[in-house]
Amino acid sequence: MVEFFSDKIWLVWILVSILCLIIELGSGDLFLLCFAIGALGGSLSAALGLNVVWQIVIFAICTVLSLAFVRPVALKLLHRHDQNRVSNADAIIGRTGVVSEDIPAGGYGRVALDGDDWKATADKAIAKGEKVKILSRESIIITVEKL
Numbered sequence: 001m002v003e004f005f006s007d008k009i010w011l012v013w014i015l016v017s018i019l020c021l022i023i024e025l026g027s028g029d030l031f032l033l034c035f036a037i038g039a040l041g042g043s044l045s046a047a048l049g050l051n052v053v054w055q056i057v058i059f060a061i062c063t064v065l066s067l068a069f070v071r072p073v074a075l076k077l078l079h080r081h082d083q084n085r086v087s088n089a090d091a092i093i094g095r096t097g098v099v100s101e102d103i104p105a106g107g108y109g110r111v112a113l114d115g116d117d118w119k120a121t122a123d124k125a126i127a128k129g130e131k132v133k134i135l136s137r138e139s140i141i142i143t144v145e146k147l
Contacts, residue, residue: 009046009052009055010043010044010046010047011043012046013039013040013042013043013046013055013059014039014040014043016035016036016039016042017035017036017037017039017040017043018036020032020033020035020036020039021033021036024036030071030074030075030078031067031071033066033070033071033074034063034066034067034070034071035063035066037062037063037066037070038059038060038061038062038063038064038066039059040062041058041059041061041062041063042055042056042058042059042062044058045058045059089137090137092113092114092118092134092137092142093134093135093136093137094133094134095113095133095134096113096131096132096133096134096147097111097112097113097118097120097131097132097134097144098111098112098113098129098130098131098132099111099112099120099126099127099128099129099130099131099132099144100112100117100128101128102125102126102127102128103120103121103122103125103126103144104125105122105123105124105125106121106123107121108120108121108141109121109122109126111132111134111142111144113134118140118141118142119140119141119142120132120141120142120143120144121141121142121143121144122143122144122145122146123145124145124146126144126146130146130147131146131147132144132145132146132147133145133147
C-alpha cells in the first residue's frame with residue numbers, strides 16, 4: 001500500500017484537498033479552502049513528476065497566494081449583502097415570542113422562542129400565552145413588549 005501511494009503521490013495531494021474541503025464545510029471561514037487549493041497545486045506538481053520538496057514548496061506558495069488573493073475576494077462575494085450581520089443571541093432581537101410564564105410590570109417572567117425559554121422583563125404586565133416582540137437583550141435577560 002505504501003508503494004501505491006509513493007507511486008501515486010498526486011492522489012495523496014487530492015485526498016488532502018478533499019479532506020480540507022470537507023472540514024471547510026463545518027467552519028465556513030474559507031481558511032481551509034486555501035489549503036485545499038494549495039494541495040491541488042501540490043497534486044499538479046506531483047503529476048508533472050517534480051520531487052517531494054518541490055511539491056511542498058508549490059503547496060506552500062499556492063496556499064499563501066490563496067490566503068492573500070482568493071480568500072479576501074471570496075469573503076467579499078459571500079458576505080456582500082451582510083453589512084449588519086448579527087449572530088448568536090443577538091439574532092433574536094426584533095423577533096416574536098410567546099410568554100410562557102406571566103411577566104409582572106417591572107418584574108421577570110419567561111418567553112419561549114424557537115424551543116428556548118428566556119428570562120424576560122417588561123414595563124407592563126403581560127399574561128401567559130400573549131405574543132411579544134423582543135426589544136433588547138442584556139446577558140441572558142430579554143426586554144419585551146406586548147404585540
